[in-house]
Amino acid sequence: MAKVTIDGIEIEVPDGTTILNAARMIGGKVVPPAMCYYSKLKKTGGYCRTCLVKVAQGSAKDPRPMPKLVVSCSTAVQDGMVVQNITSPEVLEARRGVVEFLLINHPLDCPICDQAGECKLQDLGYEHGLEKTRYEFSRRKFNMIDIGDKIKLHMTRCILCYRCVRVAEQLTDKRVHGVMNRGDVAEISTYINNVIENDFSGNVIDVCPVGALTDKTFRFKSRVWFAKPMDAHRDCKKCSGKAVLWMKEDEVLRVSARRDKNEEVEEFICNECRFEKKKKEDWVIEKPTHISRHSVISQNHYETIKPLKLGVGSQPPKPLLNNENNR
């Protein structure tokens, strides 16, 4: 076990835990943002540099600070380590620079993009970035690629986080490679086409932090904040069958996997559940999904709707919402 202090909060974690995971155990604002690291997939992390933190004290044995900011997703904690995240102006400054670099080639087409509202890069840009771009040159552009008839690859929006490549590698078989070329001209190659036959290929949509991989069956159907997410399940032979239905009245617009508190997929779902079961009758609806009230998706989203009982006898009317919604 190692004792580590992150932004003044002390926590004891098993040896070998990364700083990011230690911060996630604390939770709240001290968790560094991560665009590429995905705890459910192996070999992720280290590409995006948004999770940079400052190590003010290396360990109890060697209390010297680390000379540069380190990526928290792939740096293991040591006993007595002191980490600064949001308390260090240096980290925030560096992160702002990283966001600006990520946005250099990312088109500012959020009004068009289906991911808007649940996009991690949008959140990141809003929290750390500048109000407007300083970049004046033309951005790189690609033609849109259809990966099968259900997934759309909009390479222009890709930030090369490699998450989809890891999904293709670890969840599906018969995959050759994911990213072609290097540096500025790197792109997700169409070799990824090989995953379309696999039942779990649709998960690349869920792991994509931006709108580069989107669901074609949901394309331009609705903005995410107008759809109402509902937890639902069905008997599925291939996967757990636990999903979130994005509904508009009785119509199921989209099916996605459930997400945990780190916004990562809880259990990967199969393509049949995701793309083919688009009827309300196919599913058993449990309850409205919990949405953080800081998210735009929480707009008009009630988690418990109790019919208003107007005071019967001496009873006062009951409130429509319980306190759970105010989390």
Place this chain on the structure above:
Amino acid sequence: MQALTTRAKVAVNKKMTFMERLYLPAIIGGMRITLHHFFKKKVTVCYPEEMRPFSPVYRGYHVLKRDENGAERCTACGLCALACPAEAITMTAAERKPGEENLYREEKYASVYEINMLRCIFCGLCEEACPKEAIFLTDRIVHTDYKRSLFVYGKDKLVEPADKDKRIDVSKRQTKSVLEFKSQPGFAHNTLYTKALKA
């Protein structure tokens, strides 16, 4: 009980005097008031031939602007509907097909765009929310009608004509500071403000 007004008079059944029985002074008094009104300035405005002067920032119904090439600016992002406190706006998005670049500015456009003018409170939050400078309030007023359904204005009424002479000018409604702010190079997608500032 307390009196409701101070103007209440107690009716008395006293006998009228000779002058009062003539009625003439009362008639003349009444006619004086009537004739006085003949020579006063008329308060009636013969709408629609004649219009009352409007404030330059009067908030009437909306216009969906086109860009300088006549393509629709609206990209159905839904931010106006999100901002709308009266929930008056609904829209359906569609994808632009190849060859329709002169009709729609972006890859996505609103195939249906409806504003319920009975719900609309003309607050202008949609105009403020719009990232594409597509929706603006104008000084045009919503006309009366017989059916509720006729107050749901679709794209036929909202989108401005493509003809350059028939465009609806909204630049006069913007304050100078707004014009200056929006003509920054960062908002280069928008020539609307730069032109208005030069004019």
